[in-house]
Each structure stands twice: as structure tokens, then as C-alpha cells.
Amino acid sequence: MESRAIALLKEAGSKGLLLSELIQELEKSASNVQNVIESLKRQGYVKEVEDQHNGASTTRLIWQGRESSKWNTFNGCPCFSCKEIEQCGEGQPITPWYCGKLNVWLAERLNPT
Numbered sequence: 833m834e835s836r837a838i839a840l841l842k843e844a845g846s847k848g849l850l851l852s853e854l855i856q857e858l859e860k861s862a863s864n865v866q867n868v869i870e871s872l873k874r875q876g877y878v879k880e881v882e883d884q885h886n887g888a889s890t891t892r893l894i895w896q897g898r899e900s901s902k903w904n905t906f907n908g909c910p911c912f913s914c915k916e917i918e919q920c921g922e923g924q925p926i927t928p929w930y931c932g933k934l935n936v937w938l939a940e941r942l943n944p945t
């Protein structure tokens with residue numbers, strides 16, 4: 833799901849997507865989508881801004897692009913230079929399942945643009 837969310841946010845460009853639009857596009861629960869977004873925000877890939885839609889306050893998500901990096905191990909896999917590797921793993925607050933850095937890296941290899 834994270835790879836699809838990343839692709840949709842990238843596709844939306846600087847205009848971004850409303851959180852509700854992203855939930856609708858992904859056809860997943862709001863809490864699952866919010867978990868993915870929180871992970872991407874924590875790692876600096878997504879910015880959240882307040883917006884108005886149909887007279888109501890809502891959240892717009894904007895892709896921030898890839899962080900510049902100097903990773904040069906295993907084609908740039910972020911795990912090799914990750915500051916959070918000691919806290920990362922199954923059952924930990926940070927896991928590869930919801931890691932934006934890892935998922936962006938994988939998505940870029942699966943769907944090169």
C-alpha cells in the first residue's frame with residue numbers, strides 16, 4: 833500500500849492530494865492510510881498542510897521528494913546508512929513494513945521514472 837501511496841503523491845506533484853482522496857484511491861481504512869502517512873512524514877517525505885474543501889477543514893498531503901543522500905551501498909539501500917537501524921525490526925516502533933525510506937527505495941527500483 834505504501835508504494836501505491838507514494839506513487840499517487842508523486843503523481844499529484846506540488847498540488848498534493850487531500851487525505852480523503854488518498855484514502856479513496858487506496859481503498860484502505862483511514863487508520864491504515866494514516867499509519868503510512870505518519871511514517872512518510874516522520875522521514876520527511878510528505879508534508880501535511882491544512883486546507884479547506886467544501887467549506888470544511890481538511891488535510892492536504894504534499895510529496896516532498898527524495899532526500900539527497902550519499903548512500904553507496906547495495907545500490908543505495910537506506911538500511912545500510914540508517915540512523916534508526918538499532919530501533920528497527922519486527923515488533924519495534926519502526927519496522928521495515930512501514931518504513932518510508934525503504935519503501936521509496938524499493939518503489940523506485942520497481943517503477944523507475
Ligand code: SF4
Pocket residue numbers: 910911912914915916917920921926927928931932933934
Ligand atoms: S527499514 Fe527503514 S528504519 Fe529500518 S533500517 Fe531500513 S531504512 Fe532504517
